[in-house]
Amino acid sequence: MNQPTAIEVISVSKSFGTYQALNSVSFIIGSNEFFTMLGPSGCGKTTLLRMLAGFESPDGGSILLNGREVIDVPPHRRRVNTVFQSYALFPHMTLEQNVAYGLENLGWDQARIRRRVGEMLERVHMGPMARRKPAQLSGGQRQRIALARALAPEPEVLLLDEPLSALDLKLRQAMRNELRTLQRDTGITFVFVTHDQEEALDMSDRIAVLGGGEVQQIGTPTQIYEEPVNRFVADFVGETNFLDVEVLETAPGQATVRTPFGVVLTAPATGRAAGDRATLSIRPEKINLGDQAQGIAFTGRITDKNYMGGYTHYTLDVAGTALRASRRNASREGDTIPLGATVPVGFVAGAARVLAA
Template structure:
């Protein structure tokens, strides 16, 4: 598969602080690739180095095989959509889109055709004569995207472009972004701290923490098979328990848990785990059933708290042995069963849903 961007041994130092630590990865052509992590993890620094706004302290960046890490930003066929959109307030929407094309020395006729094409692409043709201040946040976002896509960049960089929008609009814009990426075939590199955004849109996700890659994989693998405790904790909700490894082979791992049960689970560990190791057990709340027998262990307890969230009800269950578990129950039918505070319940789950993780 052809590579759009190749990052090799990239580091970025600000004095004694390392924002990026010897990072390497490839991004495929036509891929929706997301850099995900908490504030200060290095994701925006990486994006700015690809854009040319920052220079790497060491390492190389290639765009379709060409080394660009010393190339000025304006000479890279890379465009950026910023969190605040950065539209020119004194220009109409069509003038905003046309500006970059004029800077690239496109001829007037071709520019006019391209502006029209971009306005149609983002469904904003009827607003072409308006100014940014006359638009909603979602409309400004569309124009910022149209302006960035107009010069036909090889890669589009998106620096938390949805964070200023309200929840419903953010969800709608996710679908629009993904549709735009599929229509144009341009490689998108998306930066966010929002796990749901990353899972919903990405072909692959690179999870970062402390300037290093924690895991690079598909959304499904990152959620279902996190490589360590940080990833499991950062991506969604989970229950953690310290466990001891009592047996291990190529196919299974047997663990002793503080839930009062021993479990034998599939050996999916991506790190070296040995008998006697202290590791962490992870069990997602939605993998646990309430009062529904499952082919696995059964635990007794009482409902300690309940939080109704529409599609799901989230429970905290106080187990009889003193431990507690977070459980998410999908409300699959109207007026579905709801469990009351202090109501006795029995929990069950499949051992195949359990993961053991290193730090």
């Protein structure tokens, strides 16, 4: 990573009674980066976020903010602000009073506060509503005010704890665009927590996938989706087919395997040896059907199909093994492969990955 470091988490652990929430977690977040912690409930991502904010203390390890140890620094002394899922706006205050509140606590003079509040309300497109109260707003509008309030003091880091989860689908998609734009315009480091893989892939510069209190993988959205390092990551991020395979031989960065339906192929792999049992992961959209089949070729029978607008999702029986495939509906008529049809099936070997069993 070439940019300066904003946050460094070093061997951080945390237990709640007998429950190990975090186990020696380490990672670096770059300055001006949109960094997402992604994982299922209970994986430790919110605990980590609360530690960055100063609301929780680790049992061991270090947390550095711009090179300074902050474990013993109280929340109000850190240049870190948090946007919560519940927005946490003051219902009795107007929107401009909500945004001004933190600045008043910091001792800013009134003229500077007025300028900054006006700037922030305009930045989130809420200037004309400055005199309204939170109860008069939609969920998306309240989210914008929570962002304006958190960004107003010019924090070094903005923490976002599943801030879009209470919004409907269309509004979530719109707010994702707004968050990306805000982060780029302000240049502030954003640390975003979510269990939603689509949100993480859409917005992030880099993603840390957490599972079982540990970092499973860190990488760009493309790396996380296309090059998962283990079965947990491949399974949690997106949809995939898992095939139990036998490793026949290996070479640097790849392995030749035999699939349950007899096809032999060579795919990217790490840490495998001849004779190992392993798992082959292949995404449904990488599997081509009918006249689009190419690469590793075989046949399969369509046992189920689901039309989803832009795509049709198929389930195939390949010599007793179930495979899922997705086919883009490029024409107005959509896909016309009927149930029960036996069709050519194919995929490029490089699109699959050999993982530990």
